[in-house]
Amino acid sequence: DGLAAFPARDESEFDTFGVGHSSTAISAGLGMALARRYQNDPCEVVSIIGDGAMTAGMAFEAMNDAVAHHANLMVVLNDNDMSISCSTGGFAKHLAAIWERGEFVNVTEEGEAYVQPHPEWLYNSRLHSAATDAADNLFKAIGFDYFGPYDGHDVQQLVHVFNALKKRTGPRLIHVYTKKGKGFAPAESDQIKYHAIGKLNAVAAVKMAPKYSDVFGQWLCDEAAQDKRLLAITPAMCEGSGMVQFAKDYPERFFDVAIA
Ligand SMILES: Cc1ncc(C[n+]2csc(CCOP(=O)(O)OP(=O)(O)O)c2C)c(N)n1
Known part of the structure; x- marks a missing residue:
């Protein structure tokens, strides 16, 4: 079912340890x-x-x-x-x-x-x-x-x-x-996208369901429009957490705290 997204000892003898997050x-x-x-x-x-x-x-x-x-x-x-x-x-x-x-x-x-x-x-x-x-x-x-x-x-x-x-x-x-x-x-010119590309859609005609992060990101913007107290915080995951639009619309309410 494809490559593991992170080092996995049961996948490769060259993966000396297994992780699910960064900085280890x-x-x-x-x-x-x-x-x-x-x-x-x-x-x-x-x-x-x-x-x-x-x-x-x-x-x-x-x-x-x-x-x-x-x-x-x-x-x-x-x-x-x-x-x-x-x-x-x-x-x-x-x-x-x-x-x-x-x-x-x-x-x-x-x-x-x-x-x-x-x-x-x-x-x-x-x-x-x-x-x-x-x-x-x-x-x-x-x-x-x-x-x-x-x-x-x-x-x-x-x-x-x-x-x-x-x-x-x-x-x-x-x-x-x-x-x-x-x-x-392509990766040099679009460094954010190519950090990790998502699953490729094998049949181009099949419309992919929206990703959870897209739904969440839309919800975040909708809520933020109605409630000025809403702030968003991400550990260097603006894109992966669906916060790109929120960060654009509400820069003063958006916090990228680096990996944390
Ligand atoms: C604890 C944790 N926070 C966030 C992430 C999401 N994440 C994966 S890679 C990455 C960026 C890593 O940047 P860097 O260490 O400079 O490596 P590069 O890809 O630039 O070589 C982030 C934020 C994660 N995997 N683990």
């Missing part, structure tokens, strides 16, 4: 890294997390704990400046601030960190602009070794970086910048 990768990776420590298995554990997923509390509690254990864990932050729609909130601004500072933390083949100026391509690449002073780096501040930001589409450079970083221990954060949908033109 660092917690899962930390558990695996600590289990390996107890088994004296030097294997590297790498967690990959998006900038949207990184806004959830679960990601932060895992980073907090990874530092407490000095866990051998690489975290790749795949920063495309997009959640399903545009990333929102203070963390998105913080990532923009890291970019704007113009500092690039690279690594030698021996695993030594060194700082160089931003490569040229980094400059015009962000949707968000940093509102505040760009001095801090949240990851460094809590005890991660920070590397990047790298061009996440430069595979050769990333292979070099990952090999070099194996020579270091402890929690390491590798910040890469990517373009959502890269390599597939």
